[in-house]
Amino acid sequence: MTLAEQQRIKRKLDDYVDDDLDLASSSSSSFVRMRKDDRNPNPQPQPQNPIQFFVRTISGGTTLVLRGYPHDTIELIHRKIHSATGIPIMDQRLIYCGKQLQSEHTLSHYRITNDAGLHLVARMRSTGHPLVWQLVDDLVSVICRACRGVVGQGASTSIKLKLTEFLNMLPTTDDHDHDDDHDHNHNHNHRDRSAAPYLDIFLSSSAPAALVMLYFSPHPGNKECALDSVQHFIKSLPRLIYSQFAPILLDFCKLLRRAAFHDDPLYKLCRTSLASMVHYINLATRNSNASSYNNMAIALPDIFPFMNELATKLSQDLVSSMESVSNSGPSSSDVHDFGAFLQPLRSAIIGHGTPLPVENSHNPWYSDEVGCLYTIFLDLLGKVQACLNRVEEHMKVRKEKGDGGWDQYLCILKELHHIAVLYQGAEDKFWMSLRCNKVSMCYLIVRYAKRGEDHKWILEHKELTDFASRRHLVMMLLPEVKDEYEELHEMLIDRSQLLAESFEYISGAEPGALRSGLFMEFKNEEATGPGVLREWFFLVCQAIFDPQNALFLVCPNDRRRFFPNPASKVDPMHLRYFKFAGRVIALALMHKMQVGIVFDRAFFLQLGGVDVCLEDIKDADPYLYSSCKQILDMDARAVDEDALGLTFVWEAEELGSMKLLELVPDGKLISVNSRNRKEYVDLLVKHRFVTSVAQQVTEFARGFTDIVTSEEIRKLCFKSLLLEDLDGMLHGSESPISVEDWKAHTEYNGYKCTDPQIKWFWKIVGEMTAEQRKVLLFFWTSVKYLPVEGFCGLASRLYIYKSGEGDRLPSSHTCFFRICFPAYPSMAVMQQRLNIITQQHVACSFGTW
Template sequence: MTRRLTSSLSHRSSSSDNPKRKLDENGVENLLLPKMKRHEVSAESSSGSESTRLQIFVRMMSGGKTTVIHADKNDTVEQLHHRIELKTKIPAKEQRVIYKGKQLQLEHSLSYYSIEQDSSLHLLGRMQSTEHPVAWRTVDDIMYAVSRMLRGDWFVSVNNINDILVTFFDTMPKKATCEYLEIFLNSSVPAALVMLFASPLETNKSCAKSSIKLFFDSCIDLPDHQQRCFLPVVLEFFRLLRKVCPRNKLYVSCRNTLGSVLESVYSSGESRSCLLSIGDEIFPCVRELAKLMVKQLVDDDDDSGPPSSCDVQKVSSFWLPLRYSIQNQAETFTLIAFPLQNNVQGKLYHIFEKLLNAMGKGMSRLESILARRGAVSAKCSHYLAILKIVSSMSELYQGGKERVARLLSSRKASFGALVLKFAKRGDDDDHQWIFEYKEATTFESRRHLAMLLFPDVEEEEEDYEEMHEMLIDRSNLLAESFEYITEASSEELHGRLFMEFKNEEATGPGVLREWFYLLCQEIFNPQNTLFTRSADDFRRFSPNPASEVDPLHLDYFEFTGRVIALALMHKVQVGVLFDRVFFLQLTGKKIGLEDIKNTDRIMYNSCKQILEMDPECFDSDAGLGLTFVSETEVLGKRETKELLKDGKSIAVNSKNREQYVNLLIKHRFATSVSEQVNQFSQGFSDILADTACFFERLYVEDFDCMLGGGDNLISIDDWKAHTEYNGFKKTDRIIGWFWKILKKMTEGERRSVLFFWTSTRFIPVEGFRGLSSKLYIYRLHEAKDHLPTSHTCFYRLCLPKYPKIGLMEKRLRLIAQDHVSSSFGQW
């Protein structure tokens, strides 16, 4: 154990201090003092008579230097300690005053010890034991250097203090960071450095600025787990600098450092408890930064951009800890409404209103830009981050969420454009708040956010080592595809798929699109008993409760989940739609009566009738005679299931009929196919881990468009507008013939031609502009009676220069046949 002086100031102070030195107008020299009444530390006591005035010589035990103190016999020893502090800059808690070999106790007066005029007292530092002697020594060295500079010692330079700070950080052990910083704080080093910065001498100010910034920089460079220990010290610097120089760049630097440390503390859940008591102290930071952000948002000058990423991040770094403090400080948190309370939550409401109004103006301006240019300016890249902060603030106030929802709904176009332009893969946590305002989003923005959950597949890359290769026989498409997909690991399927049909030369994305389409036609073929087709829409399917006739049916549902996820990941429209109840099961939502309307219209009408019957009639002898059982027919066999225990003996009446209907729907559309849905979800999650999150981000209509494509008739004009030519001109006679023939075809024939051309039978909901590329018609320099060919990967249709329109029509109608349209594709 080492015994030592806690402050070397006690043995290094100089009697050269000018006893006539005055406090500056800000009382800067009082920064090191504890809170106390000013009259208690006055350099000249006016309370005593001339006969009780004393002049005392206080001698430092180390160095032999002496300073003169004026006091009164009736003053307490505690008051004497504070007078000594004013003259020597030695904190009172670090002092021991000795007279005639005895230590003077704080509560006694000077007269109690018979201290007379011109008495000599000795000043000692308090002796303490410590397990961190290096920390104490470096802290003492800093305090000594500051003391010398405050007394005008020109031999002390900025390098002296900076070198000591570097040593402090270099010797600070990782496991004792908090203990070292506690020594730093308890020794009043922050106050001493700020006092030095407030000095009228430019040399002192420059030295202090350099040292304080060095401390901040060293703090930021440390790992997060060490950085969190700096919060009390940085907060102390912040308090002091805000009093002394709130408009100085050093204060701004301190505020930024505090924000960074707070962000580190907030991100560590186990360290957050220390934030509960500092809400009042960090609120001014949110107010200052938000004020700057509002000014930038409402500025109409196109040359001055909106808040930068750095500006928004600064607000967020203070806002999240402040919100945590507000919501967790009280035992029960309650939303407040206007008129507001005069606390932090109440004051924050004005910031919320100003930011909300500023964002309204900014988004209004953005919609004007969209109307003129059709694109979002890069200057608006941080609007989403600001809206996230505003949304988070709204959670503290009654009606706050509704106000944000009204703003976003009124600016749906700009909100959707911001999501499409600036929501990126990799920052998914920042996107979830958007779905609190799902009604204000557009289909394009919801689709974009849902697709960000998938791994990125770059079709342009030719990294064959990362590909999952498949060689499939068309005649055994389902079985061989099942084998290739189920035996692959999730990691293998996250890369690109390389697809090739046996005995065919064609490869590439076009063949992959064709494989997805043909495979889904097989999977969802009702003859395979996996899925049943909707009576109202031949493209819409749901799991078949009777699928268990196939012993491998659950494996095939898992396989189907993988295939559908892969099709979505590769942005392939396979022409298959999911029934509403199937979609709701994948989101984990409860299925209600209205949800089954288009799935089973007979059951829907029956349940509707049960719920709407007159209660008296329902309970009379003429009632329906129902009990809590479900009767279904599976593969021609009648099956009965009880919906409740002893359900056969429980009659359905007007009071429990709603329960009966709910149980009936649950059994028919959830329980009976729960295993199939679970296996499908498992397969889907092999490709996309958060399956429920994906489906929650979409409406069923969105999923229809993503997987099945648009259901509108193909527009020839839209087709022409997105087609370019090579070897032909759009004014050539043969090109005119081509479009004329297409107009004469049926919808099915047109889709077959499109499939032959692109391996896509269903175009995106946006039309041809939603495809990944324009379409091309190339001239084929071969015999003029040959069939067309295609390069489906590049959306190229190759046509000979037919001599007559009749011959051209025969050739096009031949490829428009379903069994032919997939036979001529080339890489």
């Protein structure tokens, strides 16, 4: 809409208050309002030419097509309507653009032109909701008097009271047996407790148009009164029937959209409120049957202009954010509303099955919208790609990056992906554009992806992300660690009974209590806090995966990796311990703990619901892998000549004895040949790494799911990561501890970096073995395995404090990453003291009472 059109509509609304009219009627009257079609602007009248116009009857089922001349009086039109419908002239009223037409005036007086739409307002002899009609008519009457300046400062209060009373009259249930306390003139056997007829009365009485008229009224205070009243109305909408108000909000939006700028506060409020409702309503199609309450039907073409308008705004804001990092860029509310208005259109297109061709949608209902939507997709995708290029440029130039609307780029991309899946070839175009901006994408994910948002669209495309961004996205799937002390799950554990007592505390707790956070304390030890919790996680995970406990086995080719032990059933409680293990690992990930444990690939894939193949067992069983490869690579003729002498059986050791298991029914009678050898190998792998440990994996997965809340999230966590990603999250850095990195992240209290004790300290650390450094770090911080990023990945910098005089052993406050030692008189004394604390049994104790 041009500025001239907006000003013309505003002048028309302002003209309302100059006419001597009252939209209110007596308590026995009802109105059905009709405005000119939203898509046809109101041209100036042409007095000398005959005109054709439409009059819609109260039921909405009949439309009269009348012809006349601009000089015809309204009284003549009433007579024509009487001849066509039989409605007495005295019971007729005509409404055009919110005005009641007076009999003595002419069509030209009201600027009625070709194709104009009038509403026939007929006096009702009876109504099912007389009190509602009366209240809404009174409301409109008060508003119209305020438009004429008749009502004083109390108008706002009066209007809000009547709006509140109307909302209080609405039924909030569809219970057909509930008595109607407000309306008595109805059939008790066929009561309609839906709010639809009440809301239809509100629309039919032109209440939204009256409030808009008040908003643009020139009288002082009226604009504020209307804004306050509509805000109050929207804020007070009953939650139980919130979505049923969509037609009313649509009416407000259409009126305001023609008469106000797009940044008008009342228009934006109504548009945002409508956006929050469209997701919950069933939208009518262009050729849907008429609604029971005609005014209450909403079609997709009604809401598409708002989505298109928001797309234009986002496009402009993206360009603005490229021009300067200081610009605000797209707003979160605009992006949210764009997605909300997009959703019903997406649903309509998805309902047609396969993606639509770009050139011809073959969809007569939505062809205009479908074509426009693809144009919107291309425009926004191009703008976002340019923005991502700009982000990468800033990342190269400066350390600190700007924030000019960058926080909304991912949200816009998510909506564009939703559009891309609707069109043939569009999804490939979408991902191809993002592959060129992997660096920017990873940066935006780590910085702006928030918990609770939908990240599935990017999680499935690991080629577009790096370890840091994938880790961040998975952390957003996990519960957030809480700091409220009152909600923490408390554990008091004896070190000598670490595994058994930890099992009781974790297995016996409700999952919700564990997700709230943990408070850990060792019996007869003074220390508490995060440092103790870090130590507990490390020790309990080492115990769970200790092969001597028979729950897990070590991979022969990579002794860091573990997979479930098929023979774990020697312990009758083994399945409960696997569920306990699943909970502990999920909690370790949730608390960002590096525990020095990594999974075998076959185990990892099963937790994500992915099938296991031969290449996945290379580390867990190199002998089986080699044998199967030989079977597959062997000459076909040799296999068919039974050179292998194999049948479909598996010989496995179980509890010290060998046992033959048939891989298929009567497997011992089926020879392996060149045609079935691939099936034979697949069955061997499946039995060895899936079937034989199915119960163990299932229970571990259940324990993990207890913490992450759903099986879908658990699978998504593992499917979204590479195995190496999980290695980094659970095990930590594989690189030796760098003394230089350690020094760079250490600060001093009581010492200076030039003091001899500090120089001695770092010289001694530099000469330690890799294991001694790990033990010293563990004593200092309760961290034995650093994050992948090294010391900068820790939650805090490290500190060296100067303690009292003498040559006492160093002490530590692991919660604060603090080590304390006195000013030793010589390097030899310091070395002797550090040698003591770098013994495993010393570093794992906080002392006793």
